Amino acid sequence: MKKMRKIFAVLLTLAMVLAMSMTAFAAEFGTKTNDTASLTVSGLVPGEATEVSVYKVVGWDEAASSWTLEQNVTAADVVLANKPVTINWSNFVDKRTTLTRVGTMNTTDGTATFHGLEIGAYYVYAGSEHTNYNPMGEAVYEYGNDGLMKPADKTIDAKGSTYNLTKAFTGANGTTTYQVVERGQEVPFTITAVFPSYGKDAKDRAFQITDEPTGMKVTGVTVKVGNDTLNLSDDTYKLVSVNEDGSDGDEITLPATEGQKVRVRFTSTYIGTKNAHAGQTVTVNVTAQITDADTFSNTASSDKGSNTPNVNGKLGSITINKYDETYNKDSETGEVTGNLLAGAEFSITPVKEGATEIKFVHVSDDETNKTSIYKKATAEEIANEEITKVTSIVAKYGKVVAKGLDDGDYTIVETKAPKGYSVVDVPNVKIINGDNPVATADVKDTKLNALPHTGGIGTTIFTIAGCLIMVTAAGLFFASRKRTNK
Structure with missing residues (x-):
């Protein structure tokens, strides 16, 4: 009898472990049959343990051929009079625990499928320790060729319908195509996201969007939620720096320092407890000044999304090579040969109305590569008397590169x-x-x-000879006059 008890205990333990494993990792719930529907929730953060629950909110009375409201669902939540039926999914967030729950499962592979569903509409809740998803739901039916309603398998993209972070570099003409910029120019970026929702029992009601510039410094930020433009305050959001470990730093005022991350942190007052902003579009407009002379990049991130959209760009440059008479350029290959001449100076001016010679700041001289480098001075550098600016850049070893320039035509003058x-x-x-x-x-x-x-020996000889001739002529002249007088 003792032996049987031990065997039974081992089997029971194995069964419990298996059951726990299925709860933690299974991606399907229920049994698939021909006369029922299935609902798949995709787009969840992969590798993150996420709880997914399905609640029935609208049923179908086949005998009466009409829709019915399920437990604790009211006319404020579902408008049956409309065709099609209108469902306010966000209304179910606060009363989720009172609805008719069909099933709950945990998944880590980014999807969850519920089988065995009857015709109707189902509210879906999804959440994890790190990610909250906006209210979502779906009706699982379709009409057959005979015009009759039948169950249908449906899929909800949780990521696309709940939280999405995008980023664009908007040019001066409103386009988002690639664009060369100049050093010191202020460039606009647009970050868009969706305001998250929070479960009734959520402890971490936080939401932030971070802008990370490289080769730039953030000079301005505006925040819009839905149709409302927010003012920076304790009731809306704060601008904070970001520590190395990713935590919030001190509050900052703009302009930020070069390369400093700037975080938009929505306050607990604005987030609230009733999901008043859930599902609304969040637009963060960032203005950043280009500080690097070669490239720049800007990355957006958030605590409610796993994607980190990035924008990259470049600045223009002009390379001037000063050669002696040995210069030659192959007409077929374009290869250039010749001896570089050191010490030439050049000025550069954009070809446009009112343009003046560009002021540059010296960067370096590389004797090995025969190259001197200058960068276009920013307005702040021009105003700073402690920084040396020049309009003539020097090809100290024969080649000089002017960086940080915009696209367009330029006049070069050898000064x-x-x-x-x-x-x-x-x-x-x-x-x-x-x-x-x-x-x-x-x-x-x-x-x-x-x-x-000038004054060489050839000139001297001719001068002396000329003087001797003049002296001789004068002597002969006076001698002839003396004889005549006698």
Whole structure:
């Protein structure tokens, strides 16, 4: 008898472990039959243990051919008079525990399927420790070829219908196509999301959106929920910095420092306890100034979404190469050969009305690569008297690169030539809007013609000879007059 008890205990333990495993990881509930429907919830965060529950809110009375409201569902929740029926899914959030629950399961693979459902409409709740999903539901029926109603399998995209984070770089003309920008320019970004909902028993009622700039600094933020533009306050949202561990830092005022993350943190007062904003579109407009001279990027993230949309961009540049008379460019391959000349200086001016010579800040000189680098000065740098700005950039070793420029045409003027060479004309260049916004100007020069040395020995001989002739002529003149007088 003892042996049987031990065996029974082992079997019972195995059964309990199996049951717990099915509860934790199963992605299906109920039994699929031909005369019932199935409802699949997809788009859940994969790898995250998520509880999914289904509640029946509208039934079908086949005998009376009419819809019926289920337990604790009122006319304020479902309008049966409309065709089609109108269901306010958000109304069920606060009274979820009083509804007719069909089934509950936990899943980690991002989907959950409920089988054996009768014709009707079902409210779906989904939530986990880290993610809350907006109210959602579906009616599981369709009409057959005979015009009669029959059960149908349906799928709800929880991610698409609950929380979605997108980000766009909006150009000056309203487009979101790729665009080259210049250093110091302020660029607008748009982040859109959906305000989350919170279960009745939710302890973590928080919502934040973070903007992470690289090669930029955030200068302005506006927040809109639904049709309402929010003012920064304790009743709406706060702007805070972000610590290295991802937690909230101190409140910040704009403009932020270069590369500083800026977080929009909705306050508990605004989030509330009644899901008043659940499902509304959240629009965060960010303005950021370009501080890098080569590239920039901007990333958005949130505590209520797993996606992190990113926008990347580039700045234009002009490379000027100063060559001597050995310069040559192969007409077929485009390969350039020749000796670089050190010390030439150039100014650069955009080809547009009212444009003046661009002011630059020196970055570096690389003797190994024969390259000097300058970057376009920002308005703040121009106003800062402690920072040296120049309009003539120096090709110290023969090549100079001007970075941080916008797309468009530019005039280049050689303001000073290397010793022994002349100032020459430089053709205009064009930076093209695209993935490779780089322009190059090759400047060829020749040595100045050799001149005789002033005061050399040849001149001296001729001068002395001329003087001797003049003295001799004068002597002969006075001698002839003396004889005549005698």
